[in-house]
C-alpha cells in the first residue's frame with residue numbers, strides 16, 4: 001500500500017519547533033548532497049513565525065547547524081504588492097526571520113528569490129517572471145518537466161487551502177504552468193501568484209505546519225474525508241514525502257494515526 005502523509009503532533013508550538021528544525025536540517029543536508037545547495041519554498045500566514053522559532057535557536061551541535069549560505073529561498077505563494085507592503089510574504093519572512101539571522105563573519109546570507117516588483121500591475125506577467133526565476137535556478141522547461149524543490153514549507157488555511165490554491169478553484173486543474181496568477185483569492189489580498197499543484201507535489205519533501213484549535217475542523221476534513229481540499233490533494237500526491245507538524249489543539253478529535261517524530 002502507498003505510504004500516507006506523516007502526522008506529527010506536539011503538545012505546544014515550543015515542543016514542535018525543535019522537531020521542525022531537525023526535519024528542515026535533514027532536508028538541507030539531503031539537498032546539499034544532491035546539488036550543493038538547499039532549495040526551499042515557504043508560505044506566508046503564521047508559518048514564518050513558527051519557522052523563526054525553529055531556525056533561530058542556537059545550534060546544539062555541529063550536526064544541528066543551519067547552513068544559511070547554501071540556502072536558496074523561494075515563495076510558495078506571494079501577494080501582488082510591493083516588497084515592503086504589510087501584505088507581502090517576503091516582508092513577513094524578512095521581519096520574522098531574515099532580519100534576525102546572526103551569520104558568522106564572512107558567511108554569505110541566503111539567496112532570496114522575491115517576486116519582481118516591476119510587474120505588480122499584471123499578475124500573469126508577475127507569475128511568468130517568477131517562473132523564469134525558477135527556470136534560471138532549476139533548469140529550463142525544455143529539459144525538465146517540473147522543478148524539484150528540496151523542501152516546501154506550507155501552511156493550511158481554515159478552508160483547506162495551501163499556497164494560494166483554494167478549494168474548488170480552477171487553478172487546481174492547472175497542469176502546465178509552474179507558477180500561476182490568481183486575481184480572485186478568497187483570502188485577501190485577492191491578487192497573488194502561487195506555485196501550482198504539480199510543482200508542489202513534485203517536491204522531494206513537503207511539510208505543513210498547522211497550529212491552534214482554529215485548525216481542528218479543517219484538519220478533520222483533510223485527514224478523514226479529503227473532499228478534494230487542496231491540502232488533501234497535496235497529501236494524496238506526495239504520500240510519505242509529506243509531513244505535518246501540528247500541535248495537539250489542531251488535531252483534537254482527528255482520527256488519523258499520529259507518528260512519533262523521527263527522521
Ligand SMILES: O=C(O)[C@H](O)[C@@H](O)[C@H](O)[C@H](O)COP(=O)(O)O
Pocket residue numbers: 043044045046047077078079089154155156157158161162163164187
Ligand atoms: O499567503 C498566504 O496567504 C499563505 O501563504 C497561505 O497559504 C497561508 O499559508 C495559509 O493561509 C495558512 O495561514 P495561517 O498559517 O496564518 O493560518
